[in-house]
Amino acid sequence: MRLILGSRSNNRRSRTSSDYQNQPVPLSPNLDAQLAALKERLGASTDFVIHKIMETSDGSCRLAVCFISGLVDQQLVSQFIADANRIAKEMTVHGPLEPRKIKERLTIGGVSPVRDENKLLFQLLDGQIALLAHGSGEALAAAVAGGPRRAVEEPSSQTVIRGPKEGFTEDISTNTALVRRILTTPELRIVTYKIGRYTNTKVSLFYIEGIAKPEVVQEAKARLLSIDADSILESGYIEEYIQDGVRSPFPTMMNTERPDAVAGGLLEGMVAIMVDGTPYVLMAPVTFFRFLTSSEDYYQRYDISSFLRVIRLVAFFLALLLPSLFIAVTTFQQEMLPTTLLITLAAQREGTPLPTLMEGFLMELTFEVIREAGVRMPRAIGPAISIVGALVLGQAAVQAGLVSAAMVIVVSFTAICNFVLPAINMSAAVRLLRFLLMFLAGSFGLFGILAGLVPILAHLSALESFGVPYLAPIAPFTRSNLKDLIVRVPWWKMRTRPAMIGADNRMRQSERQESFAERAKKHRRDPLS
Incomplete structure (x- = not known):
């Protein structure tokens, strides 16, 4: 209205x-x-x-x-x-x-x-x-379009050690060419709309015919055509208009500035939405576990990639639960701690004026302020100010007796775990929910944490992204999709695309595909002979 x-x-x-x-x-x-x-x-x-x-x-x-x-x-x-x-x-x-x-x-x-x-x-x-x-x-x-444009550079927010170094720019024609250069197939479809009464922004929908589900493509087209706004200045506008779960802190669309990530998503059955004037491209549908993966996972050996994914999953739970667990155990369930550790923590908190909950809130809010200041300040001095500010304020707060040294360690390690997550929008959701769980832990202990995790899990189970369950392939359980979940199997074993996202064309390679070492083993000969 x-x-x-x-x-x-x-x-x-x-x-x-x-x-x-x-x-x-x-x-x-x-x-x-x-x-x-x-x-x-x-x-x-x-x-x-x-x-x-x-x-x-x-x-x-x-x-x-x-x-x-x-x-x-x-x-x-x-x-x-x-x-x-x-x-x-x-x-x-x-x-x-x-x-x-x-x-x-x-x-x-x-x-x-x-x-x-x-x-x-x-x-x-x-x-x-x-x-x-x-x-x-x-x-x-x-x-004869032209004028000043930014050259293709390395992505600033999604860097990799091994992999392509090209990133999207603000020009949609350049970005389209970057994707076309990777996917040299006539099945790649690009549908362009002009959205915005005053901006007439070009918004392009990418998908591969025969791989993307037709119902997902039609749903994406319908959502884009339903937008009637004065302006579209960035892909974030489009994301808020068409995403599922608008009141959910968890993202239901991915954004990336890497052409190889877009090409990989399209080959799995996703659709990509490219907006003129921004280097960030949206991809959907996505699942929760997609936000724990990086493009580099597919360029390194499968064992290294699996190890890094496990580290990211552990870092996700630590970033979400570590401060609340520390508050709950030190406030309500002290009997769970070893006696030596309990005495050490009690000695550190001697003379500390604030309760553990307020101490945790103070340190978390201080770190958020330092992080935001480091982002907004000029690039030449921003990182230095954030690092020096965190060190000086943390050391000064401990020496002044305002907070305990253990709380500084917990907050610092939590922040490091938050930076491990490849997707910034997922780490932002973790930052918001962390404060809620800290409050519940300070009020009811471990029972409060459990009372907060159950609604979060129920919410994740009910969430969808363009019709795909958010917790797939765990809920609902799909065994064939487990090969690229937490542990990534070798490429020659990933014969099919994700069942929930891809269309009828699920085969990504021959059923008889195997590594050279496996073929040599079958023929009982040395692979190097």
């Missing part, structure tokens, strides 16, 4: 881009009138350039080139204007040319005729250049 403010006359929404697109306006044969109309529609903006090619003695224009400065490639614009000048010389000799003949004389490819003023305007705003001739109700538009 919209909130009604002001009088009835003020409630009328101003005409936006989508309103104009739905109302076709034919181009005027009078070139001067048409140029004036385009200039008026753009509010006489200074970046709207009109290059008049043929002007008569009375000041009227016969041929003109229009484009938006900063959105076009200047080299291609110069080539287009040179073609227009050559066409103008022919027109002075042979008279007016038909649009079809003008198109044949242009050396730039991708030229399309335009008869609608609204369509022409939005093509100009999309980085195209237009050639208009007097007496013709048709313009010729060519794609």
Whole structure:
């Protein structure tokens, strides 16, 4: 329901881009009138350039080139204007040319005729250049998009030791090419929408036909088409509009800035959503265990990858439960601690004015403030400030007797475990739930932690991502998907795609595929012989 403010006359929404697109306006044969109309529609903006090619003695224009400065490639614009000048010389000799003949004389490819003023305007705003001739109700538009763009660089938030170093940029055409370069298959489908009344942001849906489930693809298309907003500035906008479990702290969509991660997800049956203007691409459907994996898991040996996944799973539980367990045991269940350790902790807490719960909250909030300060400060001094601030404040708090040394160790190790998680959105969910479990532990001890974990587990069991259960393949249990869960089996044993996500084409390699060592063992010979 919209909130009604002001009088009835003020409630009328101003005409936006989508309103104009739905109302076709034919181009005027009078070139001067048409140029004036385009200039008026753009509010006489200074970046709207009109290059008049043929002007008569009375000041009227016969041929003109229009484009938006900063959105076009200047080299291609110069080539287009040179073609227009050559066409103008022919027109002075042979008279007016038909649009079809003008198109044949242009050396730039991708030229399309335009008869609608609204369509022409939005093509100009999309980085195209237009050639208009007097007496013709048709313009010729060519794609010459350019301008300043960030080069392809190594991803800053998802680094790997072994693997590709290319990362997405803010340009959607560059990002599309990065994915196409990996998936050189005609089955890769790309559907592009323009979302946002004022921004007209390009949003592309990627999937592989025959691997992605048709119902998942249709659901993704329907959710994207249901968005009716003024602006889409980042993929986070799209994520909040179309995700499942909007009130859940756990993410139901993945975001990545790695082209190889997107290609791997598409090969497993996922769909990817790419938004122009951001290097982060969304992927769905996802499960809980997907957030504990990294792209590097598939580039290293399976035993090393499995070991690292186990470490991440342990780090997840420690980041979630370690402070609350420490508070519960030291406050309510002291009998669970060895006598020597209990005496040491009691000696440290002697003279500490705050209870364990408040001590834990104080240290966690202090660390969150230091972390946020390190992120917001200039890159040159941010890490130094965060590290020095944590060391100085922690040491000073212990020496002043405000907190115990054991609590500083617990909070510090919890923060390190939080950084082990590859997905930032999952680590953010852990940070939020940690405070809730700390409060329950400080109020009811271990029973409070259990009372908090049961609703969390029930919530995870009921959560879905585009129709896929969030805890799959554990709940519901799917044995064939366990080969790439916590322990990753060798590549030559992962013959099928995930059952919950992929379509009927589940085979990713031959059923007879095996390693060279296994084949040599069957034939009873040395692999190196």
